[in-house]
Amino acid sequence: MLIRIGYDIELGVTAPTALIYMLQVHPSRAADIPAGEAITISPPLATDHYRDAFDNQCARVHVPLGVGSVRLRNTAVVHDSGLPDPVDAGAIEHAPADLPTHTLAFLLPSRYCEVDSELLPFAWAHFSGTAPGWPRVQAICDFVHRHLRFDYQRARANRTALEAWRERIGVCRDFTHLAVTLCRCMNIPARYVTGYLGDIGVPPVPYPMDFSAWFEVWLGDRWHTFDARHNTPRIGRVVIARGRDAADVPITMVFGVNKLQRFDVVTQEVSA
Incomplete structure (x- = not known):
């Protein structure tokens, strides 16, 4: 293609x-x-x-x-x-002591991802009972996808994950920040990704084309793509930049x- x-x-x-x-x-x-x-x-x-x-x-x-x-x-x-984003339902989760050192920075709080907030006890209360690894990350995506309402007109450049969780609204960067934060709360390394994602294989959306945001988590021996905004494997992602959150990739x-x-x-x- x-x-x-x-x-x-x-x-x-x-x-x-x-x-x-x-x-x-x-x-x-x-x-x-x-x-x-x-x-x-x-x-x-x-x-x-x-x-x-x-x-x-x-x-x-x-x-x-x-x-x-x-x-x-x-x-x-x-x-x-x-091809759509790969799915590896058997990808395993690692304890922090067993993670590669290059992933540890993606467990920490960052500008828009307040791991050290009330989201930490919330995450453990809601996701500790899910199967670790891929199913747990998917459960987080499912929650964020349901919890936030997408509204292009309500975009705000300084909205954090905690604020998105409280306000229950946002755009793709807000969906991504909240999912990244909840993953980090559960000791799963997660990093923010920005890039191109067109309406390939899906109905076109009724608002102007923009850059998109999604995230990657470390499971097994590599990074895997997840998207809490669309919450389904998509075709044609083209990565521009990766970082801890949107502050790293303006x-x-x-x-x-x-x-x-x-x-x-x-x-x-x-x-x-």
Whole structure:
């Protein structure tokens, strides 16, 4: 399967600043984009490219005085298996003492995932009786999927997992933060993922295409994909970045006053 991805994002700025963007496909999918990505910045500006601590591809754009707006555009074609997310119902859960050390950071509280809150006793009261491993993570996804009501108009950039749990509303990042937090409360390493997820194999949704958020948990000997928002295996996920929560993987971050002037995202299947 071939999937066309891309975006057209424009930010208005009023003073010299720096803009960080994490809008390149994750290195783990580089082999699936043989022609590469066609990222452009208008006007052309000096840019530093680097990898962060989670191996995400990042860039810092130097925005000088007099630049009224910065426009980021990209288009690429990704080769994908066309298969839904793998399911491994027998994947086992490990005690913290037996986990690989590289997973331990994903057990800790983070900016939007308050493991050290009232969610901790709630998680143990509601999920300790479920079978450990895959069934327990699926039970958490089932709960979050039922507990939160998706409302694109009620998106809020600073809503935490605890607040989403209390307010019972959110968008995909809120579903993901709450599920990640509940998994960590149960000592299951969980990390936040952002990327492209189009309406492939499902009815199209009645709101604009956007980037999506889901999560991965460490079970058995590897990371597995889960999605509390859709709560079903999906086709065509393209990872951009991974981190502890949304604070680690901002699509764009401007150090100063700015205004979003344009935001278009494309994710669609194309013929060979």
